Amino acid sequence: MIGVILLMMTWVNLSPIPYLANIIGTTVPALQLLLSILWGYPLAIIFNKKLRENTEYKNVIFALMGFDIAVYNFGLSFAHNLVPVAVIYLTTKLLGPGRNNAIITLIFNMVYLLNGYIQTESEDYDITWTMPHCVLTLKVIALSFDLWDGQKKKEGVVLSANTSKTAVENLPEILDLLGFIYFPACFLVGPTFSFRRYQDFVRDVYPIKSEETQMASQAMKRLLQGLGYLIAYQVGVTVFNMKYMLSDEFGETSIVYRHFYCGMWAHFALYKYISCWLLAEASCIRFGLSFNGYEDTVNGKVSQWDACNNIILMEFEGATKFQHYINSFNCNTNYFASEYVYKRLKFLGNRYLSQFFTLLFLALWHGIRSGYYMTFFNEYIIIYMEKELEALLVQTTIYDKIWNSSAKSLVYVFLKSYTFVFMGWSLAPFDLKIFWKWWHVYSSLYFSGFLIFLPWPLVYKPLLKKALKSYSKKAKET
Known part of the structure; x- marks a missing residue:
């Protein structure tokens, strides 16, 4: 449990993270977040090499990995992320996978998330437990609707092509939910994915062994792109920053310059999100979660690994x-x-x-x-x-x-x-x-x-x- 160990080192002032954050010119929470996102990639390699055969314990493995990342970044506040899991499990058992369950899940999770924002949000960009919770909120709400769609399917209702792919006909167990919610590659910043996809992945529906070379190649490509965008972001925000746009000096420049400066700032500001998504996607691919069928080419069928593509x-x-x-x-x-x-x-x-x-x-x-x-x-x-x-x-x-x-x-x-x-x-x-x-x-x-x-x-x-x-x-x- 590397995250827990690093957190304990922070408590006794032995962690190197504050020193590194000072050198890079960022905050400690931001650097912890980045390291946690990057950590998903070696975890994926370890899982495929050593742990994939443990079919019965996959949910436990993913949940423990996610817990570790959550505790490292948010301490005891990680407990907030357990609440939606417990609630949807109980409401689905009590009410069944229907419309009422979907409505209650949507309202409860949005209210819980908004309350979290009220308690934690400041004028700055905050990295608190609400960051993964906003991703979790979408995943849980989507699951409640997928369960409802699964019930409709059982009743003979004809669903759309997209809805048929995500409909869930069997009620999930608590370990399935924990593995789904805390999946380490994208617990912090996404991307979101359906519970059906997670089930197929855990049950080894995807041809990960036979396509491992292609999978590893695509994962490395996304990893390098993510690192490239991360560097571009760090360079860009030193040149184009919001602090200057709020200054009196900015208002004294030409109106055309101001508009294009604002455009340049926005473009580099978005690189922050793009880099995180690319790095997270690289881990999803390396785990094998991103399999998206085959594409016919001149040389035959080529496996696609873009199901978790967020950009x-x-x-x-x-x-x-x-x-x-x-x-x-x-x-x-x-x-x-x-x-x-x-x-x-x-x-x-x-x-x-x-x-x-x-x-x-x-x-x-x-x-x-x-x-x-x-x-x-x-x-x-x-x-x-x-x-x-x-x-x-x-x-x-x-x-x-x-x-x-x-x-x-x-x-x-x-x-x-x-x-x-x-x-x-x-x-x-x-x-x-x-x-x-x-x-x-x-x-x-x-x-x-x-x-x-x-x-x-x-x-x-x-x-x-x-x-x-x-x-x-x-x-x-x-």
Whole structure:
């Protein structure tokens, strides 16, 4: 139990972590978190080499590994993470795997998480027991809905393709839940994965032995990418930082410089999350949890190991609209929001209303600070405008002419600059959290995003429809 030993060394002032954190220029909790994420990779190698054959004890092994990481990072506060496990086990036994169980699980876990935020959250970026708990919350809520779907399946209800893959027909035992929740590769920062996936992994459904070479290669690739993004983050935040954006000196620079600086800051700030996800994914692959079937190629079938992929790098780096960011960033959380929130709100009969409540859920899931709600509101108004604007443009002859001419390079540069700049504008409140801080940054940017996106439905859309009327494809055909 290395984590427990390191924690005891910290209590008696013998741990080297504070010294190393000072050299690197980070905090002790942040360095402990990073080391714990990295520790998942050698644990995966040890498990595959020495422990995989112990079929009966896999849940116990994973639970103990996760406990060790939890205790090292959060001390006795790790006990908070046991509460949702006990609750869903008891409610499922008492109420059965139906709608009531799913509703109670959702409400209880969100209230428990929000209470944790109230008790622990400050103005800074906090690393407390609520960090893994937010990931745990999604996993438990998803499990309650998967159990409900499993009951529907037993009753003969036809499920969607995605729902059929995750539906759970048999009630999980307590050891299954503990292994699932504390799985060491992604206990701290995700990615999330379904209970069905975990069951298949534990039962050796995936061809890990026969595909170990490919598995190890993909894991190493993700590990190196994660380390590369971690270095880029450390370099980037020393050049582009929020402290400067809050200074009077920043307000004295040109408005164009301020917008692009904010965009650069946001891009490097996101590397913090990307690096953690890549390192965690590397461990998931190395354990064998990420198997995702085979792909047919010229040389035959090649095994795929991207089931726990939380970031699509090429789409993220090449984004030319905000939908690209949504598709490529925090993929597993977006999948949860789509499958377990957005689609379950179909009864509202309005996709924009469903989208609004989905984003509200995600904001609540992140915390109680105003910055989170501002960021997700920004996402809502930007996506709303983008979809309607694109729908208008594709119906015109101008759209086809531009993308079939040499001007498309200039359009690409414009769109890339647009997404780059306004990603910074959107993300600033998320990082600053406190109202007066993000309002100060928005003041220095002259509230540009509000001026562009908020008036769209009442001002820009009617004017643009009128201007493009003569270029309509239908008008030309007539």
